[in-house]
Amino acid sequence: MRAMSVLAANGREAAESLRRAGLRTALGLIGVTIGVSSVIAMVSLGEIAKEQARKQFEALGTDIVVVRDRGGGVQDGIDLQTALNLQDSIPSILRAAPRIMGYGSFLFAGKDVGQGSVQGVTHSFAIVNKIPVKEGRFISNLDINRNYGVVGAEIAKKMRGLTQKELLGELIDVDGTLFTVVGVLEQYEESYALPVNIDANRSIFIPITTANRTSNEPHIEVIIALSAPGIHHETAAQDISNYLRTRSPKLQLDIVTAKELIAQMERQMGIFTLLLGGVGSISLVVGGIGVMNIMLVSVAERRVEIAIRRALGAQQSDIRSQFLIESIILTSAGGILGVALGLAATYAISQFTGWEFLISWISVASGLGTAAAVGLFFGFQPAYQASKLDPIAGLQGS
Amino acid sequence: MLKLKDVCRSYRLGPVKTEVLRGIEMDVRSGDLMSIMGPSGSGKTTLMNIIGLLDRPSSGSCILNDRNISGLKDNELSTLRNRYIGFVFQSFHLLPQLTALENVCLPLVYRGVERPKMRDRARELLKHVGMAERVNHRPNQLSGGQKQRVAIARALIGEPALLLADEPTGALDTDTAAEVMTLLKELNSENGVTILIITHDAAIAEQCTKQMRIRDGKLIDIQKYNADSQRGPEIKQRPGASS
Ligand SMILES: Nc1ncnc2c1ncn2[C@@H]1O[C@H](COP(=O)(O)OP(=O)(O)OP(=O)(O)O)[C@@H](O)[C@H]1O
Ligand SMILES: [Mg+2]
Numbered sequence: 001m002r003a004m005s006v007l008a009a010n011g012r013e014a015a016e017s018l019r020r021a022g023l024r025t026a027l028g029l030i031g032v033t034i035g036v037s038s039v040i041a042m043v044s045l046g047e048i049a050k051e052q053a054r055k056q057f058e059a060l061g062t063d064i065v066v067v068r069d070r071g072g073g074v075q076d077g078i079d080l081q082t083a084l085n086l087q088d089s090i091p092s093i094l095r096a097a098p099r100i101m102g103y104g105s106f107l108f109a110g111k112d113v114g115q116g117s118v119q120g121v122t123h124s125f126a127i128v129n130k131i132p133v134k135e136g137r138f139i140s141n142l143d144i145n146r147n148y149g150v151v152g153a154e155i156a157k158k159m160r161g162l163t164q165k166e167l168l169g170e171l172i173d174v175d176g177t178l179f180t181v182v183g184v185l186e187q188y189e190e191s192y193a194l195p196v197n198i199d200a201n202r203s204i205f206i207p208i209t210t211a212n213r214t215s216n217e218p219h220i221e222v223i224i225a226l227s228a229p230g231i232h233h234e235t236a237a238q239d240i241s242n243y244l245r246t247r248s249p250k251l252q253l254d255i256v257t258a259k260e261l262i263a264q265m266e267r268q269m270g271i272f273t274l275l276l277g278g279v280g281s282i283s284l285v286v287g288g289i290g291v292m293n294i295m296l297v298s299v300a301e302r303r304v305e306i307a308i309r310r311a312l313g314a315q316q317s318d319i320r321s322q323f324l325i326e327s328i329i330l331t332s333a334g335g336i337l338g339v340a341l342g343l344a345a346t347y348a349i350s351q352f353t354g355w356e357f358l359i360s361w362i363s364v365a366s367g368l369g370t371a372a373a374v375g376l377f378f379g380f381q382p383a384y385q386a387s388k389l390d391p392i393a394g395l396q397g398s
Numbered sequence: 399m400l401k402l403k404d405v406c407r408s409y410r411l412g413p414v415k416t417e418v419l420r421g422i423e424m425d426v427r428s429g430d431l432m433s434i435m436g437p438s439g440s441g442k443t444t445l446m447n448i449i450g451l452l453d454r455p456s457s458g459s460c461i462l463n464d465r466n467i468s469g470l471k472d473n474e475l476s477t478l479r480n481r482y483i484g485f486v487f488q489s490f491h492l493l494p495q496l497t498a499l500e501n502v503c504l505p506l507v508y509r510g511v512e513r514p515k516m517r518d519r520a521r522e523l524l525k526h527v528g529m530a531e532r533v534n535h536r537p538n539q540l541s542g543g544q545k546q547r548v549a550i551a552r553a554l555i556g557e558p559a560l561l562l563a564d565e566p567t568g569a570l571d572t573d574t575a576a577e578v579m580t581l582l583k584e585l586n587s588e589n590g591v592t593i594l595i596i597t598h599d600a601a602i603a604e605q606c607t608k609q610m611r612i613r614d615g616k617l618i619d620i621q622k623y624n625a626d627s628q629r630g631p632e633i634k635q636r637p638g639a640s641s
Contacts, residue, residue: 002510009507016495308491311452312552313480313508315473392447395487 006314010322014329021298025330028287028294032331032374035284036338036367037345042280043363044346046273048355053265056193062258063094064128065237066195067223067244070252078220080212082247086223087124090243092236096225097125100208102215106155107173113158116202118174120211128224131200136168136183143207149179150205153187174204177214193265195256196222233257277363284370287334288378295327295382299389306386307394316387323386327379328372335371339364399559399592400426400449405458406615407444418444420615421458426560426594431586433595433603435620436612442596443564445612449594450562451479463559480508484553488565490545492537498524498548499533505556516555523551527581543574550581554591561585561593567602579605 018025069078083098090096100120106113125131126138138150149172151159159167171178188200212218227236237255245251299306306319343359350357402424408417418441426432426449436442447453448460451467452475460467462482467475484505485491492501499520506516524533527547537545546566553561563582567575579602585591595606603609609620 002508005510005513006507008513013495020495304491305493308493309504309508310476311450311479311485311491312505313476313556315476315508317473318508392452395452395491396443 003317006318007321007325010318010325011329014322014326017298017326018330021294024294024297028291028330029334029337031287031290032284032334032371033287033337033341035280035287035374036335036371037340037342038283039277039280039370040339040342040360040363040367041345041349042276043273043366044342044358044360045349046269046276047360047363048346048350048358050266050269050273051358052355053193053269054262056191057258057262057265060191060193060258061226062262063227063229063231063233063236064194064258065093065225065227065233065240066256067225067237067240068254068256069220069222070254071250077248078223078244078251079247080208080220082244083220083223084122084208086225086240086243090236090239092228092231092239094226094228095124095128096223096240097122097128098208098220098223099125100211100215100218101221102211102217104175104204106204108159108170109162111162113155113162113172114202116152116155116204117199118211118215119203119205120208120215121205122208125205125224128226129194129198129200131188131198132186134184134186135166136181138183139205139207143182144209145213146207147177147179147210148182148207149174150183150185151181152185152199152201152203152205154201155204156184172204174206179204179206193258193261194224195261196224227257233259281370284374288331288374291327291331291375292378292382294330295323295379296385298326299323299382299386302386303389303394306389307391310389310391311395319389320383320387323383324376324379327382328375331371331375331379332368335368338371339367342367399428399463400424401461402449402455403459403461405445405448405455405460407441407448407453408456417615419448419455422615422617424449424610424617426592428559428592429586429590430608431583431593431595431606432608432610433597433606434610434612434617435597435600435603438598440612441615442612445617446562446564446594446596449560450483450485451475476508480505480556482559484556484558484561486546486549486553486561486563486566488568490537490542490549490569492545492548492552494537497534497536498529498540501537501548502552502555504552509556519555520551523555524548527551541574542570543577546570546574546578547581550578550585554585559592561591562596563593564596565598566595567597567599575599575602 071077086096087093102118104118105115121139123139123141126133131138139148151172156167163170167181167184170181172181185200188198190198225236225240227233234257237257241253241255244253309319347357402422405419405422406417407419408415422445434442434445448455454468462478467478499517502520502523503516506519521533524530527550529544529547529551532540532544540548566582567578570578582593582595583605586593595602597603610617611620
């Protein structure tokens with residue numbers, strides 16, 4: 001009863017006391033506002049980045065399974081025929097796109113049109129990786145051993161600089177071997193979500209059987225597979241592994257699924273957000289120290305007031321709560337301003353980067369919560385000091 | 399009501415020990431209007447702090463309503479101050495950020511009285527001390543005399559057993575001082591408030607029914623002293639001064 005009434009009175013008077021402190025209050029407010037807003041902005045940006053990453057992964061498909069030959073094909077790699085049969089042999093797999101990866105320099109009409117990957121693939125590769133064809137067609141499963149090539153957008157652009165004719169049907173020289181252009185690709189946007197480097201724009205895609213003959217490293221480096229609908233990603237991974245191993249028992253495989261990647265990404269982004277939050281918190285701590293400083297000055301200035309209150313019957317705890325309430329009100333107000341400023345900054349940054357703006361309610365709640373906690377924590381020492389002041393000295397010191 | 403027995407108070411500054419009060423004997427009774435005089439530095443404020451439960455004696459006992467306060471904790475002393483003591487200070491000591499009304503309410507805030515009740519009571523008291531028109535003024539909008547009236551209302555609102563006034567007229571001009579003194583006397587005679595006034599001013603002291611003086615750290619009753627002493631009066635009694 002008594003405590004509540006004192007608390008209520010302290011609350012009523014706190015705002016007026018803070019207003020009277022004017023500039024000092026404003027400075028404290030700015031410190032906390034900056035601290036809270038940086039926490040909000042940092043954490044919100046972390047959350048937005050995470051959301052952005054999740055979208056990338058989901059666009060890629062959550063059913064992707066990537067199989068890599070860890071042996072690097074040095075001995076007993078993935079058998080080509082086995083890889084080609086994979087898609088039709090395992091019910092838990094919808095598609096499987098093996099790749100033989102080489103590297104070459106490209107000549108067109110006797111001129112250099114760049115260097116890049118020479119990727120031996122099947123038809124499934126374009127589907128699994130959503131590679132869009134602009135002209136002609138992608139590699140087909142009927143192109144066995146043919147010297148056909150599908151050129152990436154950047155190579156195509158260089159080629160167009162050298163001829164007025166249609167590119168389809170033209171010949172392109174890859175390290176001395178001629179390939180007939182059967183398709184030209186659209187500009188391809190690489191997804192960082194996929195743990196496989198595609199680099200379609202600067203590559204030439206050729207039939208995997210051809211690559212097996214011509215490539216300087218004729219081994220299947222990776223298989224990108226899609227699990228069948230309703231199949232658990234681990235089941236699909238296990239089936240692939242078992243199937244490939246029945247043909248080559250010593251095979252050393254690395255298998256990652258999109259689900260695992262997403263989980264891993266979320267873990268990393270979580271750490272990233274935490275780190276950002278930590279960086280933001282530093283300025284909040286600095287703001288808190290500012291508040292502490294301000295409250296200490298305030299206590300020193302108001303020694304007479306404290307002494308008067310004590311003479312009139314205020315207990316030490318009443319004085320303590322009075323100053324604590326002031327600092328909590330100060331930091332909470334800073335918290336509210338900080339949330340507004342932080343969200344505004346986040347909005348501005350998301351507009352600038354083209355990321356989708358979203359309000360991280362967790363960060364708003366924790367921003368307000370920590371602001372109040374900062375007031376409590378950094379306000380405690382000054383409040384304690386105030387409560388321990390000797391009223392006699394205070395009454396004489398006027 | 400309040401008894402001091404052999405109260406001593408000394409300050410220690412390093413190796414030097416200053417004995418300010420050396421065996422104060424005092425008996426304040428309900429309804430007293432008492433003055434304490436003494437030259438500057440004689441220990442008047444020191445004594446008032448002890449009576450006002452802000453300070454503890456180095457030795458001796460202080461008994462308030464048959465209760466020895468020496469063993470009490472800080473919180474208990476705060477509660478007793480709030481219940482039994484009303485302070486009036488030379489420099490008023492009103493809180494500048496609060497209105498007259500809010501200043502007067504303070505002792506009841508720390509007693510936990512309901513807000514509407516204490517505000518009504520504060521208004522009544524401000525009216526009683528002639529400040530009905532200035533209820534919502536802040537101290538910097540009031541004159542010295544007005545401030546002291548507000549301070550007196552604040553000291554009275556808790557209905558204390560004892561009103562302690564340290565130089566209540568010290569910061570006021572003669573006329574205003576007289577008005578404040580008249581108010582205090584009225585409160586004593588008409589409302590039965592027990593009042594202890596500490597003062598330099600003989601003219602103020604003379605208006606009190608009991609007059610004491612601090613000398614060499616001891617308290618002496620001037621009227622008794624004058625009667626007993628063959629050396630002539632300590633203070634000249636001016637005819638009609640106590641009316
Ligand atoms: N905290 C303290 N530490 C040391 N000495 C003190 C302290 N407080 C008071 N004194 C000493 O005690 C003596 C009495 O002080 P006190 O304030 O009680 O005098 P006073 O009678 O009220 O004087 P005045 O009329 O000037 O107000 C003085 O000599 C003073 O120096
Ligand atoms: Mg004094």
